[in-house]
Amino acid sequence: MWLTRPFNERSTQIFLLILTVAVIAVTVLHLAVPAGHPLYVSGYTVGLLGKYLTYALLAVAVDLVWGYLGILSLGHGAFFAIGGYAMGMYLMRQIGDRGTYGDPILPDFMVFLNWDSLPWFWYGFDMAWFAFAMVLIAPGLLALVFGWLAFRSRVTGVYLSIITQAMTFALMLAFFRNEMGFGGNNGLTDFRELLGFDLRSGATRLGLFIASGVALALGYVVCRSIVGSKLGRVCVATRDAEARTRFLGYRVERFQLFVFVVSAMLAGVAGALYVPQVGIINPSEFDPIFSIEIVLWVALGGRASLYGAVIGAVLVNYAKTVFTGVMPDAWLFALGGLFVFVTVFLPQGVAGLLGHLKRRRDDEPSDSETPDKEATA
Amino acid sequence: MRIPCYSWTPRVMPRIVTCLLISLLAWFPMAVQAQEDDGQALLEALDTRSFDDKSDAITAIIESEHERADVWLQALLDSDLQRLKDSGRFVIALETAGLDVTVEDAMTGEAIGEVSRRDLDRLTINNALRSQLRSAISLVELYNGEQDARLDAARRLIGNVEEEQVEPLTNRMAEEPSAAVRHRLNQALAVYRLNQGDVEAVEVLSGSLNSNVRVALNRATQSEDPLVVDAATTALADIEQNLKIxxxxxxxxxxxxxxxxxxxxxxxxxxxxxxxxxxxxxxxxxxxxxxxxxxxxxxxxxxxxxxxxxxxxxxxxxxxxxxxxxxxxxxxxxxxxxxxxxxxxxxxxxxxxxxxxxxxxxxxNRTVITPEWMSGSLVVNDxxxxxxxxxxxxxxxxxxxxxxxxxxxxxxxxxxxxxxxxxxxxxxxxxxxxxxxxxxxxxxxxxxxxxxxxxxxxxxxxxxxxxxxxxxxxxxxxxxxxxxxxxxxxxxxxxxxxxxxxxxxxxxxxxxxxxxxxxxxxxxxxxxxxxxxxxxxxxxx
Amino acid sequence: MSFFQALTERDRVFDFMTPQASTVDVRHGPILYMEDVTVSFDGFKAINKLNLTIDDGELRCIIGPNGAGKTTMMDIITGKTRPNEGSVWFGSRHNLLHMNEPEIASLGIGRKFQKPTVFEALSVFENLELAMAADKRIIPTLTARLTGEVKDRIDEVLETIGLTALRYQPAGILSHGQKQWLEIGMLLMQRPRLLLVDEPVAGMTEQEMERTAELLTGLAGKQSVVVVEHDMGFVRSIARQVTVLHQGSVLAEGTMDQVSSDPSVVEVYLGADDEEAA
CATH class of the missing domain: 1.10.3470 (ABC transporter involved in vitamin B12 uptake, BtuC)
Structure with a gap:
């Protein structure tokens, strides 16, 4: 079965092992160690780490299209945000009549705007299964339509980057409008519970953290099984010589579309897990700058290396947390400098650096360069 | 979500009515004071509690054709015409900084310097007077302004012509050298005639883009005379077309x-x-x-x-x-x-x-100043x-x-x-x-x-x-x-x-x-x- | 039969579900047939009323001075460029002007580019694997497994092109000549009916050239091969039938000896020399 293939790869085994150990360690340190102890992990930190994990999943999604397919999407924040909104709408409906205005059906902002009924696209979001399906379907559908239009007319390279950026920008402007029915400027917030669990309790927060870890592991395995398959090799072939791949008889645009949609869905899942952990979703997630930042995580971690994307996402966001706390003004300098530094001096990213060091040590090709022979065979 | 807060009728209608009333009262005693060419006396007449008397005084100033008449009227309109408490001298406030007011002499225009606001009495006016003043300033400017000022004044008169002004304006129109100003004056008079129910006035107004003309025509469509209603409706349609372009x-x-x-x-x-x-x-x-x-x-x-x-x-x-x-x-x-x-x-x-x-x-954000030659606008039409x-x-x-x-x-x-x-x-x-x-x-x-x-x-x-x-x-x-x-x-x-x-x-x-x-x-x-x-x-x- | 009946009929498979049939009808003679083809770029006619027929199993060499339209002709056959006029048929069944590149490729037309293009990040083995004739839709590609049969076939081709020792090396490290060979190997994996080969021996040593000539002549008979080449010695060594292109149309056709004694051909080549000298 193609989905189980990654479990035979050493890099995937190591990655899953490290991820599992990290998640268990955080859980144990949070639950078993008394507060005040130097090893204690606070609830706040658990939430923060959970957020990093969703970002890591988002980075993996971006790496799938950029690293292996050569499509630099500057609009993946949009898929992330749409997944987040789908989750946010479910959480809004879960508030029920406990909102400020006490309306059993309408969310507060609609009451505030004097709306008398629920817009049609909010129907069904009171049911968890429907909302969770939408987390996948909504971003997937947008990616399908957008990608179908773009790949069919062979819009690639820089042009595609620019129009994906325009797409997320247009969505940001749209979601800022109150008339759209997604809470406008303020977005969706004041959530109370998810599947009956109180979102403010520590246990739920820990549960969400673990769920994020599981989602990341699953996303990683899905991506790994795609890039390790013959389809993954078609992607790489497309990335490096698109015309040649066509002449071999592959319908390149369909492969691009397939991978693009899978990636958008993963981004949607990341967004859906992100929202209950930060407690809000608003149009700023559509900001083109956020989408470019995601690309930086991937670039820093190492393009075309999925674990590199995870490393990059965690590193940059940890740095962001530290910097914005200590010297907020310096953060944009650091971020900007990082962009320049990575592209000029570290084109292979941290993963490339690791691979290089490893090769020096045992003088054999790393598996990020050439897929395992056992896996191919 | 925004509610349009435009609505001209309630504001405009009462103003026009009061305007007419005051003007009727005001025009009688003008001959007496007009003979006095003494500016001080003209201004003294303004310093009265009764707004009716003030209105007379304003008329007197207009009739005097005093060379500083426009300055006084403008200052009065802007509440800058004031009187020093001790000397009774009339001054015009130029700039106010806290309690200090920089003033100049109202008679001669020479600078006086700063005085305290406490030493000044302001000549107050009400809305009816303001309206009269605006129309009066237009009249004054019409007589002695530059061409641009005259054009501006003529435009302001559209919709604000009073009965007493009809005759001087008609005379003025005959003397006016500029065709553009004549055209405006003609429109101003036509609006007045239309308000009196004159159908032929509509012809002059047809195609005009001035908002006051439109107000007058709109009002005319409510007229009891079906001829006026027809003419006004056609004219409005013309105007609408013109506006669209x-x-x-x-x-x-x-x-x-x-x-x-x-x-x-x-x-x-x-x-x-x-x-x-x-x-x-x-x-x-x-x-x-x-x-x-x-x-x-x-x-x-x-x-x-x-x-x-x-x-x-x-x-x-x-x-x-x-x-x-x-x-x-x-x-x-x-x-x-x-x-x-x-x-x-x-x-x-x-x-x-x-x-x-x-x-x-x-x-x-930083402010970048727009130089004078770049500010303002090029007026093509109304x-x-x-x-x-x-x-x-x-x-x-x-x-x-x-x-x-x-x-x-x-x-x-x-x-x-x-x-x-x-x-x-x-x-x-x-x-x-x-x-x-x-x-x-x-x-x-x-x-x-x-x-x-x-x-x-x-x-x-x-x-x-x-x-x-x-x-x-x-x-x-x-x-x-x-x-x-x-x-x-x-x-x-x-x-x-x-x-x-x-x-x-x-x-x-x-x-x-x-x-x-x-x-x-x-x-x-x-x-x-x-x-x-x-x-x-x-x-x- | 109603649409619904057609949909519910169980004993046949829908057109869109059947793999692209690569049945090329050559009973009526030629495998490739181009008639009155014209292409212009901004008024400049790169191809002008070109007529060309390639018989099944034939090895044809196409020569001509720079700008004669050789590469553009290949672009048209493979679907990269659409002609303004004319018709292009593959066998007597497939109108190539109604198909895109992948469709044409899966019909069995393979192309080797002028500049060798292999997938440099993939290994030699993987390059051949991707080129192999197989179901090239998404899900079959995703779930494809390397069967013994496939591996044998790849090994066979590796042997033919002499790259067995380098099978797990990334194609990026190959020499220029090796890349040319790998690309020819990829063409072989496709099992095409018609091979379009653009300057196969550019940058090769004498020995490599000989092997290439052997390989191409060995293919002819089973497959049809069209070779565009500048190297006259190489053309003379493999060609039975030569077509000379000039300014987008056919100037002469025949054996190498016939063609090289044709006065108009001589003039074109000498004329071109004059221009270059000037």
Missing amino acids: NRAAETLYFGLSMGSVLVLAAIGLAITFGVMGVINMAHGELIMLGAYTTWAMQQLLPGQPGLALILAIPAGFMVSALVGVAIERGVIQFLKGRPLETLLATFGISLILQQLVRTVISPL ALSLTLNRMYVLGFALVVFAGLILIMRHTRLGLEVRAVTQNRNMARSMGIRATRVDIMTFALGSGVAGLAGVALSQLTNVGPNLGQNYIIDSFMVVVFGGVGNLWGTLVAGMSLGIINQVLEPWAGAVLAKIIVLVFIILFIQKRPRGLFPQKGRAAEG
């Missing part, structure tokens, strides 16, 4: 103006991206630097905003060009042939430049006036564009740039120094961004985020127009500007922008190489 012209003007901004912002990018193939995400920040250069120039030359603005044109070009060259040499040259990496690196630079401006100058600053920017954009076309077509640099673009290795082997050409091209594109910044400083706020707002639009314009084609950029920018303005009235600004973005995204799918694509083997790349 003017509105279309205004939309076109705003569209071209917005388009010129887009062209300015994008044309530098058309060079660096279109010709060199370099994606410079810091282009917006180069625009921002141009705008800040204008601000800095005005700080260096306080009191001379116009000169500073003109000097800012070369300075803005140089600053942005130098920064651009620094970016090219420092980063972009190491990323040749890797467009996506170039995009990311230059985005990093854009973050750094923005934060630099925030840290060094201020995170807040419904259409074109703001001058936008017109200057439009002209500037066209000049910059023409300049670039000349450089690319007719200079050695342009030739070399085109050669390097088409075949880098071949060009090198023919002795063209490709590196030098790269630097020059990038400097040119960046410098033009600086010019865009100088122009933008006259239209929008100058702040650290200025550039960010234009970068996506600029890329859209370049891609829409067809990469590598300056004319395409011009056409694309202008048409996007116009499309946006046409959509705005019924879709709102934000939705219009979204529609335009979606339109471009779809357009690129249909024609990936833009409006004016390059054809042939070279374009296949």
